[in-house]
Amino acid sequence: MTPSTPSPNASVLPEGWGMVIGLEVHCELATATKLFCCCPNHFGDQPNANTCPTCLGLPGSLPMLNEQAVELAMRLGRALNCDVKRSVFSRKNYFYPDQPKDYQVTQYDLPTNLGGHLDLPSGPRIGITRAHIEEDTGKLNHVGGGGRIHDAEHSLVDYNRSGVPLVEIVSEADMRSSEQAKEYANELRAILLATGVSDAKMEEGSMRVDANVSVHHLGEPWGTRCEIKNLNSVRSLGRAIDHEALRQIDLLTNGETVRQETRHWDEASGRTGTLRVKEDADDYRYFPEPDLVPLEPSAADIARIDAALPVLPGARRAALAEAAGVPATAGGVVMAVERGLDHLARAAIGGGADAGRVLTHVEHNLAVDGAETLSPERFGDLVKMETGGELTATQAKTVLAEMVATGGAPAEIAQARGFEALDSSALEGIIDGLIAAHGEEWEQFRSGDDKARGKLSGFFMGKVMQASSGQADGKAATALLRRKAGL
Amino acid sequence: MSALEIAAAVRGGERTARAVMEEHLSLIGAREAELHAFNLVTSEQALAAADAVDARVAAGDDPGPLAGVPIALKDNLCTTGIPTTCSSKILAGWKPPYDATVVERLTAAGAISVGKTNLDEFAMGSSTENSAFGPSKNPHDITKVPGGSSGGSAVAVAAGFAPLALGSDTGGSIRQPAALCGVVGVKPTYGRVSRYGLVAFASSLDQIGPFATTVADAAALYEVIAGHDPRDSTSIPEALPPVLPRLGDGVAGLRVGLVTELCQAEGIAPDVAARVAAAAEALSEAGAKVEEVSVPAVIYGLSAYYLIAPAEASSNLARYDGVRYGLRVDAPTTAEMYDRTRTAGFGPEVLRRIMLGTYALSAGYYDAYYGKAQKVRTLIIRDFQAAYERFDVLISPTAPTTAFALGAKADPLAMYLNDICTIPSNLAGHPAMSVPFGSGDDGLPVGVQIMANALDEVTMFQVAATLEGAMA
Ligand SMILES: [Zn+2]
Numbered sequence: 022m023t024p025s026t027p028s029p030n031a032s033v034l035p036e037g038w039g040m041v042i043g044l045e046v047h048c049e050l051a052t053a054t055k056l057f058c059c060c061p062n063h064f065g066d067q068p069n070a071n072t073c074p075t076c077l078g079l080p081g082s083l084p085m086l087n088e089q090a091v092e093l094a095m096r097l098g099r100a101l102n103c104d105v106k107r108s109v110f111s112r113k114n115y116f117y118p119d120q121p122k123d124y125q126v127t128q129y130d131l132p133t134n135l136g137g138h139l140d141l142p143s144g145p146r147i148g149i150t151r152a153h154i155e156e157d158t159g160k161l162n163h164v165g166g167g168g169r170i171h172d173a174e175h176s177l178v179d180y181n182r183s184g185v186p187l188v189e190i191v192s193e194a195d196m197r198s199s200e201q202a203k204e205y206a207n208e209l210r211a212i213l214l215a216t217g218v219s220d221a222k223m224e225e226g227s228m229r230v231d232a233n234v235s236v237h238h239l240g241e242p243w244g245t246r247c248e249i250k251n252l253n254s255v256r257s258l259g260r261a262i263d264h265e266a267l268r269q270i271d272l273l274t275n276g277e278t279v280r281q282e283t284r285h286w287d288e289a290s291g292r293t294g295t296l297r298v299k300e301d302a303d304d305y306r307y308f309p310e311p312d313l314v315p316l317e318p319s320a321a322d323i324a325r326i327d328a329a330l331p332v333l334p335g336a337r338r339a340a341l342a343e344a345a346g347v348p349a350t351a352g353g354v355v356m357a358v359e360r361g362l363d364h365l366a367r368a369a370i371g372g373g374a375d376a377g378r379v380l381t382h383v384e385h386n387l388a389v390d391g392a393e394t395l396s397p398e399r400f401g402d403l404v405k406m407e408t409g410g411e412l413t414a415t416q417a418k419t420v421l422a423e424m425v426a427t428g429g430a431p432a433e434i435a436q437a438r439g440f441e442a443l444d445s446s447a448l449e450g451i452i453d454g455l456i457a458a459h460g461e462e463w464e465q466f467r468s469g470d471d472k473a474r475g476k477l478s479g480f481f482m483g484k485v486m487q488a489s490s491g492q493a494d495g496k497a498a499t500a501l502l503r504r505k506a507g508l
Numbered sequence: 509m510s511a512l513e514i515a516a517a518v519r520g521g522e523r524t525a526r527a528v529m530e531e532h533l534s535l536i537g538a539r540e541a542e543l544h545a546f547n548l549v550t551s552e553q554a555l556a557a558a559d560a561v562d563a564r565v566a567a568g569d570d571p572g573p574l575a576g577v578p579i580a581l582k583d584n585l586c587t588t589g590i591p592t593t594c595s596s597k598i599l600a601g602w603k604p605p606y607d608a609t610v611v612e613r614l615t616a617a618g619a620i621s622v623g624k625t626n627l628d629e630f631a632m633g634s635s636t637e638n639s640a641f642g643p644s645k646n647p648h649d650i651t652k653v654p655g656g657s658s659g660g661s662a663v664a665v666a667a668g669f670a671p672l673a674l675g676s677d678t679g680g681s682i683r684q685p686a687a688l689c690g691v692v693g694v695k696p697t698y699g700r701v702s703r704y705g706l707v708a709f710a711s712s713l714d715q716i717g718p719f720a721t722t723v724a725d726a727a728a729l730y731e732v733i734a735g736h737d738p739r740d741s742t743s744i745p746e747a748l749p750p751v752l753p754r755l756g757d758g759v760a761g762l763r764v765g766l767v768t769e770l771c772q773a774e775g776i777a778p779d780v781a782a783r784v785a786a787a788a789e790a791l792s793e794a795g796a797k798v799e800e801v802s803v804p805a806v807i808y809g810l811s812a813y814y815l816i817a818p819a820e821a822s823s824n825l826a827r828y829d830g831v832r833y834g835l836r837v838d839a840p841t842t843a844e845m846y847d848r849t850r851t852a853g854f855g856p857e858v859l860r861r862i863m864l865g866t867y868a869l870s871a872g873y874y875d876a877y878y879g880k881a882q883k884v885r886t887l888i889i890r891d892f893q894a895a896y897e898r899f900d901v902l903i904s905p906t907a908p909t910t911a912f913a914l915g916a917k918a919d920p921l922a923m924y925l926n927d928i929c930t931i932p933s934n935l936a937g938h939p940a941m942s943v944p945f946g947s948g949d950d951g952l953p954v955g956v957q958i959m960a961n962a963l964d965e966v967t968m969f970q971v972a973a974t975l976e977g978a979m980a
Binding site: 074077078079080081082083084085086112114116118121122123124178304306307308311312313314 | 584585586592594599602604605606608703704705706707708710711712738739740741742819820822823826827829831832833842843846866869870871874878
């Protein structure tokens with residue numbers, strides 16, 4: 022796949038350099054049970070509580086494929102515009118204590134999902150090479166020494182995670198900046214959540230991102246890539262990519278070469294360090310898993326999966342952006358979809374509420390539990406009261422919070438709180454009274470320099486709020502003061 | 509007494525399961541030291557289980573079609589709380605926390621395990637000499653091998669230690685020892701019997717099956733253990749047609765093919781070939797239409813098998829690494845611990861096959877070895893299909909010779925040639941069985957192999973019953 026037009030936000034790089042990024046994302050599928058047995062797929066239990074002969078790899082045990090995992094993986098594939106095809110499980114053979122069979126059941130040459138794409142909110146289309154199903158490993162706990170496998174006194178293995186279903190989503194090397202990589206990770210996460218495929222929590226490890234990074238002189242072939250692991254947040258992903266690109270450029274400008282290796286991101290020091298150098302290509306001796314049969318989805322299966330797909334975040338952003346008359350990249354639009362409030366926002370806008378105020382509330386005042394239960398009509402009413410001057414922005418925010426908490430109507434809440442808006446004549450009366458009472462200050466406000474005026478504006482506003490018990494609209498009061506001063 | 513006779517007597521209250529069990533345990537006591545059929549005899553559990561069966565009969569319950577029948581289990585079948593060793597040092601001390609599906613089904617049918625039988629380590633071998641616990645001996649001549657890898661199970665049935673036994677057959681490991689010990693041995697269609705709880709050797713070839721002294725007993729055991737099991741993804745979902753009611757239907761009008769390539773294969777002894785010819789004649793006399801048939805691709809079976817089976821084994825046996833169970837030889841690093849544990853725990857034949865299989869799967873060699881072997885497998889299936897368009901069953905020798913002397917085949921390749929006639933059915937996934945048909949020049953048993961198309965165990969058993977009848 023040819024990369025889309027590079028839009029290098031490569032400001033962190035020296036002039037003339039570019040970076041090339043591909044991401045490999047592992048996601049735990051949100052199934053009730055593990056991929057090949059009936060043990061619960063549950064995080065945080067006592068070590069080895071969720072195990073059985075199959076996920077412990079005991080002699081004689083066999084895998085039994087979880088249909089829900091297959092369904093979720095195919096759903097993700099379709100959401101990423103992949104071809105969902107006949108697929109075959111393979112064994113990836115290597116010895117490691119966290120892997121009870123000393124091979125991992127994964128998919129190799131015939132993955133479930135092939136050749137899709139994901140459109141970043143900012144525009145570029147990122148190719149999806151594949152998204153395949155595989156089982157997770159257990160977890161090692163190194164006790165004593167430096168806490169690494171090499172110097173620990175002993176190591177303990179927790180197989181609760183062994184056999185948890187994963188999809189590995191491999192992107193094309195289509196990203197050109199850490200910003201794009203972060204956007205990709207966020208958008209993929211949004212799709213995983215929207216489709217119910219994964220809870221995609223980077224902190225808990227249910228979504229794990231590895232980044233392949235290389236640099237090159239713009240217009241010249243790509244350099245040797247390094248893989249960065251241990252990225253526990255989208256923020257780390259961005260920092261690690263920028264750091265790694267600069268490290269590689271440093272090496273190259275000093276006449277050294279970049280070794281192909283796996284590097285470990287250390288969040289505390291903000292650096293990457295060598296984890297292991299890739300000698301020759303690892304030989305995992307893949308071969309088809311004889312204990313499982315191929316997956317053969319029919320056209321009807323795929324049609325059923327497509328029909329059940331929810332509207333995806335990209336389409337939802339586009340719809341809201343159109344309704345609001347703003348770009349799909351607008352903060353309020355992105356937030357609305359991320360928080361599942363786009364239906365609310367569209368309904369309120371559709372009911373005649375001001376789009377700008379609606380999106381502002383969604384972006385800044387509705388990052389709370391229960392926001393999705395708001396009645397669109399009442400939300401629209403609130404915005405109308407605000408734009409009609411009945412409530413100040415501050416009051417509207419307070420009323421909105423109470424609406425989320427109680428489900429009440431904005432007019433009633435405003436009344437109960439005494440948020441009777443001052444009409445403009447009452448405001449004018451207050452201001453006229455203040456001018457009469459503070460003639461000296463008024464003269465200084467009218468004729469003074471900017472500094473003096475700023476100070477006195479604060480003085481008058483304080484008095485206005487005092488006189489109106491805080492119910493005056495600050496903006497309207499400022500405007501009225503300036504008008505009366507002939508400014 | 510046959511298994512069916514014992515079950516009838518126990519169910520009818522004419523004999524107690526305890527009396528039956530005591531009788532078999534005393535036979536074991538008398539000859540086991542000489543024959544070494546078992547890695548472990550579980551007398552106490554067997555007697556307790558026999559009492560439980562008797563209690564059910566006394567209470568008016570029916571304990572099942574194999575009520576009170578003693579059965580010997582190959583020691584690669586998982587049994588809850590009872591050591592399962594695969595005749596390997598590497599599984600020292602391991603007691604499975606679960607029963608194999610076949611063991612569950614046997615228990616539900618009222619059968620009682622007498623113990624775990626000896627085998628070539630991890631079922632790799634054709635003489636039971638590769639056991640870490642010493643070889644089993646052929647009850648007909650203790651200077652001879654019983655065959656393998658399910659040698660202990662064949663010995664147990666041939667010596668009368670139990671009327672029934674279970675083995676596993678990856679390349680002939682039920683049929684060849686059955687032939688050498690003069691008993692009936694059956695490898696069902698791949699997927700007919702659940703592999704859940706069978707310690708894997710080569711997953712795409714392994715199949716559990718019965719040993720018995722009579723065809724009817726073998727069929728009765730087959731009916732109990734066969735049938736769909738969701739815990740084995742390769743298990744066949746189709747309903748299981750019963751065999752016993754049709755066992756006496758005869759062979760009139762059946763088309764029987766004598767497989768030229770197998771009858772004339774390298775090393776087939778003239779006395780064995782003569783017995784197969786006699787079997788063909790017996791079937792012909794019973795009304796079957798017998799003709800020679802060529803199944804050309806079977807001559808590549810042995811080569812393909814010795815790539816596919818070790819390749820799968822190299823992966824299946826990786827888990828014996830000292831981390832979780834069985835033997836561990838400690839070392840300063842994890843990698844050295846793996847190395848020392850596996851070197852100390854596996855015998856030479858297992859190590860040889862792991863090396864062979866690892867090599868066959870390696871980058872750059874996969875296509876030439878594993879890939880090509882899978883193509884051969886496809887050719888063998890195709891040639892069998894062509895033959896089954898014209899024939900209902902195919903016959904051949906089971907093994908090239910009668911039982912050979914212990915230590916006679918120190919060269920692994922000479923040993924591998926023993927499976928030349930049995931391997932093709934494993935590669936095709938088809939059912940096949942060995943039925944005793946007289947003896948060779950040395951007076952030792954000869955087995956005739958009956959092969960059938962996938963899922964057609966019924967016809968295969970009918971032909972076996974006819975041959976059994978012809979010998980009576
Ligand atoms: Zn489990």
